[in-house]
Amino acid sequence: MGEAYDVQEIERRWQARWRDEGTYEVEADDPRPPFYSLCMYPYPSGAAHQGHVRNYTFGDLIVRHRTMGGYAVLSPMGFDSFGLPAENAAIRTGVHPRPFTDARIAELKESIERLGAVYDWRREVRSHDPGYIRWTQWIFLRFLEAGLAYRKQAPVNWCPGCQTVLANEQVLADGTCDRSGDMVVKRNLEQWFFKITDYADELLDDLDDLDWPERVKTMQRNWIGRSEGAEFDLAVADRDDAAGDRAIRVFTTRPDTSFGMTYVVLAPEHPLVGDLTTPDQRSAVEAFVAEVSTHSEVERQSAEGPINKRGVFTGSCAINPFNDQLVPVYLADYVLTGYGTGAIMAVPAEDQRDWDFAEAYDLPIVRTVAPPDGWVGQAYTGDGPAINSRWLDGMEKAEAITAAIDWLEERGIGQRKVNFRLRDWLLSRQRFWGCPIPVIYCPEHGAVPVPDDQLPVLAPDDVEFRPTGESPLRSHEGFLRTTCPVCGQVAIRETDTMDTFVDSSWYYLRFADPHNTEAPFDPAVVAHWLPVDQYIGGIEHAILHLMYARFFTKALADLGVAPKALREPFARLFTQGMIRMGGSKMSKSKGNLVAPAKYFDTVGADALRLFHLFVGPPVDDFDWSEQTDEVIDGCARFLNRVWRLAMGEVAPVSGATAPAGDLARAVHAFVAKVSDDYDRWSYNTVVAACMELTNLLYKHVQAGGDTDIAEGMDALLLVMAPMAPHVTAELWERRHPGEHIHAQSWPTFDPALAAALRETMIVQVDGKVRDRIEVGAGLDEAEMQRLALASTKVQAALGGASPTKVVARPPKLINLVT
RNA sequence: GCCCGGGUGGCGGAAUCGGCCAGACGCGGAGGGCUUAAACCCCUCUGGUCCUCAUGGACCAUGUGGGUUCGAAUCCCACCCCGGGCACCA
Numbered sequence: 001m002g003e004a005y006d007v008q009e010i011e012r013r014w015q016a017r018w019r020d021e022g023t024y025e026v027e028a029d030d031p032r033p034p035f036y037s038l039c040m041y042p043y044p045s046g047a048a049h050q051g052h053v054r055n056y057t058f059g060d061l062i063v064r065h066r067t068m069g070g071y072a073v074l075s076p077m078g079f080d081s082f083g084l085p086a087e088n089a090a091i092r093t094g095v096h097p098r099p100f101t102d103a104r105i106a107e108l109k110e111s112i113e114r115l116g117a118v119y120d121w122r123r124e125v126r127s128h129d130p131g132y133i134r135w136t137q138w139i140f141l142r143f144l145e146a147g148l149a150y151r152k153q154a155p156v157n158w159c160p161g162c163q164t165v166l167a168n169e170q171v172l173a174d175g176t177c178d179r180s181g182d183m184v185v186k187r188n189l190e191q192w193f194f195k196i197t198d199y200a201d202e203l204l205d206d207l208d209d210l211d212w213p214e215r216v217k218t219m220q221r222n223w224i225g226r227s228e229g230a231e232f233d234l235a236v237a238d239r240d241d242a243a244g245d246r247a248i249r250v251f252t253t254r255p256d257t258s259f260g261m262t263y264v265v266l267a268p269e270h271p272l273v274g275d276l277t278t279p280d281q282r283s284a285v286e287a288f289v290a291e292v293s294t295h296s297e298v299e300r301q302s303a304e305g306p307i308n309k310r311g312v313f314t315g316s317c318a319i320n321p322f323n324d325q326l327v328p329v330y331l332a333d334y335v336l337t338g339y340g341t342g343a344i345m346a347v348p349a350e351d352q353r354d355w356d357f358a359e360a361y362d363l364p365i366v367r368t369v370a371p372p373d374g375w376v377g378q379a380y381t382g383d384g385p386a387i388n389s390r391w392l393d394g395m396e397k398a399e400a401i402t403a404a405i406d407w408l409e410e411r412g413i414g415q416r417k418v419n420f421r422l423r424d425w426l427l428s429r430q431r432f433w434g435c436p437i438p439v440i441y442c443p444e445h446g447a448v449p450v451p452d453d454q455l456p457v458l459a460p461d462d463v464e465f466r467p468t469g470e471s472p473l474r475s476h477e478g479f480l481r482t483t484c485p486v487c488g489q490v491a492i493r494e495t496d497t498m499d500t501f502v503d504s505s506w507y508y509l510r511f512a513d514p515h516n517t518e519a520p521f522d523p524a525v526v527a528h529w530l531p532v533d534q535y536i537g538g539i540e541h542a543i544l545h546l547m548y549a550r551f552f553t554k555a556l557a558d559l560g561v562a563p564k565a566l567r568e569p570f571a572r573l574f575t576q577g578m579i580r581m582g583g584s585k586m587s588k589s590k591g592n593l594v595a596p597a598k599y600f601d602t603v604g605a606d607a608l609r610l611f612h613l614f615v616g617p618p619v620d621d622f623d624w625s626e627q628t629d630e631v632i633d634g635c636a637r638f639l640n641r642v643w644r645l646a647m648g649e650v651a652p653v654s655g656a657t658a659p660a661g662d663l664a665r666a667v668h669a670f671v672a673k674v675s676d677d678y679d680r681w682s683y684n685t686v687v688a689a690c691m692e693l694t695n696l697l698y699k700h701v702q703a704g705g706d707t708d709i710a711e712g713m714d715a716l717l718l719v720m721a722p723m724a725p726h727v728t729a730e731l732w733e734r735r736h737p738g739e740h741i742h743a744q745s746w747p748t749f750d751p752a753l754a755a756a757l758r759e760t761m762i763v764q765v766d767g768k769v770r771d772r773i774e775v776g777a778g779l780d781e782a783e784m785q786r787l788a789l790a791s792t793k794v795q796a797a798l799g800g801a802s803p804t805k806v807v808a809r810p811p812k813l814i815n816l817v818t
Numbered sequence: 819g820c821c822c823g824g825g826u827g828g829c830g831g832a833a834u835c836g837g838c839c840a841g842a843c844g845c846g847g848a849g850g851g852c853u854u855a856a857a858c859c860c861c862u863c864u865g866g867u868c869c870u871c872a873u874g875g876a877c878c879a880u881g882u883g884g885g886u887u888c889g890a891a892u893c894c895c896a897c898c899c900c901g902g903g904c905a906c907c908a
Contacts, residue, residue, distance in 0.1 A: 215822060215903080222821080222904055229908080252908060265908090339907045346908085352819095353906055421907055539902085614844070616831060620824095621901080627829060631845055637859095638844085644859090653860070676834080685832070688843035695843095702860085762838050767889045769839040807888045813837050817888045 005643040007604035011726040015113055023742065024063065024118040028512075028528045030072035036529045037062045038570075040537030040545070041078045041125070041507055044104040045085065048111035050579045050612075050624070051538070053596050057609045058576060058618055058683075059536050060117040064722035065678055068746040074529050075118065076511035078125030079105050082500045084162060084179060087433040090465040097433040098461070101128060111596060116605045116725050123514045127435070127503035132510065134456035135520035136503055137438040139552075141449050142559050144439075148195045149427075151447060156426060158187040164430045165191060192437060192496070194425040196551045200224055202567075203422075203550055212573040213619075216542040223543050225421025229253035230405045231341060232414020234264060234318040236276065237326050246272060248318050248329065251340030251419060254350060255408065256400030258322040259389040260368035261345040262358065264329045265311065267337040268292040276329055278315025285331065288312040292333050311357060320345070321413050322404075323390070332357060340419050352379040369397065425548065427499045432459060432471045434497030442484035442491040451485050457493070471495055504545055505552040508532055508569060509562060520561065527563040535570040542575065574681065577621040594624055603636035606724035610635040613723055614687040639727055641694055642720070645701065646713055646731040652704030659699045664753065666696060667712040671749035674719050683723070690720055718747045763788045764815040765797040781808040788814050 018024065028034075039059040042052060063075040086097035086104075093100075105126065112119075125132055143149040157166040161182030171177065171184050196203075204224045207217045232255070233247035248264060266273060268289045277285045288310070311332030318329050327345075334353055335344055348358035349367040355378045358365050368389045371380040386392040392400045408414035428437065436457045438450035450457055460479050463472035473479055473495040484491040506520065512529040513521035537545075553569040556562035581594070599608040611632045615622055644650050670693050677686045693716050700707045714735070721728040721741045732741035761784060763771040771793040775784075785806055788794055794816065803816035 218822065219903060225904095225907065227907070250908085254908080334906045334908090336907070344908045351908070353908075419907075542903085614830090620831095622830085625829080627845060631830070634844055640859095651860090656861090680834075682834085684830090685834095685843080688832075691843055698860095760838055764837085764839090764889075767837095767887095772838070805888065807837095809837065813889095815837085815888050 003647065005640055005727070007606070007727075008601070010730045011114075011116060011600075011604050011606065014726045014729050015116055018116075018118050019113070019121075023740075024067070024073070024075055025120045025122060026072045026074055028525050032070060032072035034074065034529055035066045035071035035534075036074045036512075036532045037066065037534045038074075038076065038508055038511070038532045038536070040535070040541060041080050041504065042108060043080045043083055043085075044101060044108045046104050047107045048115065048596055049593050050596060052108075052112070053115060053608060054576055054579060054612045054622075055536060055538070056112055056115055056117040057612045058574070060115070060609075060725070061613070061683070061722040062534055062536070063118060064725060064742055065746070067742060068718070068721065068744060070745065074511070075120055076123040076125070076514075077112070077119040077121065078123075078507055078511070079108070079127065080500065080504050080507075081105060081126045081128040082434045082497075082503055084431065084433070087431055087465070090433070094465060096461060096463075096465075098128065101433075111600075114600050114605060115596070115609065118725075123511050125507050125510050125514055127500065127507070128433075130456050130458055131517075132503070132507075133435050133458065135510070136435045136498065136506070137450070137455050137457060138452060139506060139520060139556070139561070140498070140502070141438060141452065141455075142561060143194060143555065144449055146555075146559055148198065148555055149192060150195065151190060151192050153188055153190050154193075154426070156187055156189050156191055157184045158189075159184050165189065165426060165428055189428075191426050191428040192439075194427055194551070196425045196548070197420060197422055199551050199554050200226065200420045200422050201418075202554060203547065206550075206568055210568060210573070211571060213575055216539070216546065216573065216575060219542045220547060223422065223547065226418060227253050227420075228416070228418050229401075230255040230408055230414050231417040232321065232408045234321065234327075234345070236329075237317040237319050246275065248272060248276075248343050249341045249414075250343045250345045251417060252345055252347075254347065254401070255404035256386060256389075256392060256395070256397060257347040257350045257368045258320065258345065258404060259386075259392065260347040260349050260366045261320050261322075261327055262348060262364045262366060263327050263346045263361075264318050265332045265335045265344050265346050265357070266314075266329065267335040267342040268331050268333060269337040270331075270342045272343075273314070273331060276314045276316040281313060281315035284312050285314060288331060311361065313361075321408075321411070328363070330357075330361070338423070339421070348379065350379055350381055352381070355379040368392075425499075425551075427502055428496040429499055430471050430495075431497050432463065432465070432473055434500060435503060436473075437494045437496050437498055439494040440482055440484060440491045441494065442486065442489060444489065445484055445486045447494075448485050448491070454485075459497075471497070473497075501544060501548050505548045506556070508535075508549070509553075509556070523561070523563045526566065530563070530566055531569055531571040534572050534574065536574045536576065538578065539575040546570070546573070574618070576618050577616075579622050579624055581624040594628075599632060603632060604639075604726070606727050607632060607636035607639055610639065610687060610724050613683040616684055618681050618683060638691055638694065639724060641698070642716065643727065643731065645694060645697055645709075646717065646735065650698060650701045653702040656699065656702040656704070658703035658705045658707060659696060663696070663700060663707055663709070663712060667693070667715050668749040668754040670712075671715055671719065671747045672751070672754040675746070675749070678722075686719065687723065690716060690723075715747050717741060718744060760812070761787070762813045763791060763794055764813070765794060765803075766817055767815060768797075770794050770797040781806075781814075784808050784814045785816075788816060 037059060039055050063073050066073045081101050086101045089095065089100050090097045140149060157171050159166050159177040159180060159182050161177060161180030166177060166184060176182060177184055204221060204226055207220055210217065229252050231249055231251045233249050235247055248266070250264065273285065273289065311330045314329045314331060316329045317326040320327055335342065346354040346357065347368070348354040348363065348365045350369055355365065366388055368386055369380060369384045370387045371384060383397045386395050386400045392403060395403060405416050436459055438455060438457045440448045440450060442448050459473060460476055463476055465472060480492050480495065482491055482493050483489060509521050509526055509530065513525040516522060549569050553562060553566060557564055557566050596608060614635060615631065670689055674686045674689050677689070693712060697709045697712050700709055717728045717732050718741065725742065729741050732739060761773045761775045762769055763773060771791045773787055773791065775787065785808065798816065798818065801818050803818055805817040807815040807817065
């Protein structure tokens, strides 16, 4: 009996070797071509869960595969260590968030290492390190100088549960907080914003060239929500008071339908409401505005149908500049103050919302685009010739839009206008455990940036965490009181911290040059490694993190901090599927975690990794079920088979016969197939192919012949090396003393050898397979037909008839049609 | 409502360009071997229905119904179901 496969001992030993020998540490002057592989750095919530395991298994596989492919692979890891859970724990337990977070990081790091995932740990970045905070603040100040960071009073999304402001992106469609689930309410506060809208066009356009999942790109496009149209003024009719001097500015994407405008709608919060309301309508308008203000954003947006399209007439009319007709001015809750101009021209014939409102309020409907024959619907938004539109009549949609805008511009009434759904990024958070915003408020000089040489601004440690909902910074005199950098007078510090998405918007740049004390990073080093060649993470970051990181990259490049040419941070993105259990995402908060530790301690990391790779396509979600443990056991069983095979422990079986076919050809075909599978992320079929090859090698050994399986064995181990790194490293070293499998080149194959020497020609009669004939490569159609007709099975199927048609696809298939 | 995905054995999945009787590989299941016994390990079978003593064979089968084609899981049309995203953005 040979040596047992001691999983625990082998995995621990190789993990120590990779760490101690710095196997995956790289430098920018490495002569090999660079490859930057990155998994989204995790929020440290304690020991790894299966989602981490899956993510880092894919990431580690890429690192090892690319290294074997001849690249110098940058594989860094860090921790997104600021955030709410640590602060909430502090409030609960009184323990400062830092030791709490450091302990969670240690746990997570330990389980990542236990997985056998390899990183250049010298580059580790933690958001809460003073050395990282310093540069996050420094970047904020550069943005401030450039006008990309600004402060304004704004109605903000306030989460009562988290006691903080949220970004629009953090409010779910049902109006609840994406963290606590509480209903978000509106509040007016002075807040810091990043001007991400300056980059709206570029963020949209550059999506086209990214090798990202189409789904993620679509989500970003929708979020940016670019729409082209026109803005123009409508004069207020028959008023000699203040309102008469004003104009109502509207935004429309359909200026071609302007002749169909039958009323105008303002948002209830529109500044002209007071002026436009006539005395006899005042009480109705005031009642309406008051009622709308009591509705939350969500109630307002979730209202459905014409009944709920509530509105009120102001008593005033406006003049449609296209035909000089008077149109009534209404207020309605379906017009939003934050988009466009907060006022619209209503064209019920070509907009369903306007149609619904017009019907409810008995307003006229005039079609200005001829619907197709047989049209039975209400509003028609498709293409068609303009009608009832004087000089636009007969033009198609696109042409009419251009003509209408030209007309507006010639008369100085309006102009072409692009609007975006994207809003500026609100980054202020009323929390303690985040990166302090480096600003000082002076009674004389207002908001003054903290000078660079005073960075980082660090939160004090001697604070008390109380469940008051207020950041301890607000009541910490030592932190709060300071002096103005300009005049030296008493001043106070900003007590808000930054959204943690700020930290994660540039960490991938810091990884390239993590110990720089002169700058956040050296642009030359960043230019060497960036953009990230392969970024891997969850689909949940499709909008927020990925959009913010793209914005930061562009802004930093424009400010000369990052390389000018670096317009995008992540060249290729892969979003892995979620692990679900009982229909919902497996997560700590849902309490349905299946901890990896018990698998590490039994079947081992290699088996667990193999399972995650084998269970299905990486993009697909996976349902963890009662059967899952059995599948994992199956993976462990397979590794044991590989072990016994490689160690020469497989005994011949009496009566077994060697499988047909040349083993060398099978091995080359195997390498050809799996190399392709690796490139297209088809890891589940790689594992299947490895199992097949293992089974084939087994049969050769069991047959007891003199077939040498060494070449096949080596190819198998090399192909499996990125997937099951420990056992393959161990077996390789035993078979090739002094060698390290992960330093080997990826196996090559001979295409001629990989191609089958003989093909199996499929003979069909009327589309049904009737015979298979072994044929040599390169025979022609006539020969195929001759062979096919010679087959007794084919003759039987034909039943004496002769085919009326022959479809041949040399050399694999021939179909005889009767 | 709109926009993306996706429906294949008992289960996870495979089939890369429309072509090897669809179902690789694994899990589960059945039977057998090894063993005093069990575990481990090894071997065989395993989509359905039916015919045949058996070898073997027939028919059906990729959500449903049509269509294109010599040939469809794959392409087209309609519908059903599941998952995700967006949801008064003018």
